[in-house]
Amino acid sequence: MPSASKAANMLGLSTQVPAQNVYLTDGRSKTVKVGKQVVRLKHAAPSKMVFADSPNANVMQALRSIGRKNVGDDVVKQIARAVPRKTKDDFIRLSPVAPDWTRPIMKRIASE
Secondary structure, rough: OEOHHHHHHHHOOOOOOOOEEEEEEOOOEEEEOOEEEEEEEEEOHHHOOOOOOOOOOOHHHHHHOOOHOOOOOHHHHHHHOOOOOHHHHHHHHHHHHHHHHHHHHHHHHHHO
């Protein structure tokens, strides 16, 4: 699963391009070389990996990057434009396991 800052960039919520390719894993932390690129795999707590196998992983990571206090209407609309309808429909199904503060945001994105 991409790091929070990489996910925010991938969804167009940040213009900053992370200097390193960092992905979260439930395995051990390590650095691997893929072609000419170096990828850092960083161990994450199970609570952060709940959405790892879902298309919503990028959205959850981006929300973590932005932070609860910085998610306004513009962010909700940007995410809603960036993700397909099927991903939005999954928000409702997955909301019970999402962090409490993200649930109202997920509902707003799904309704866009």
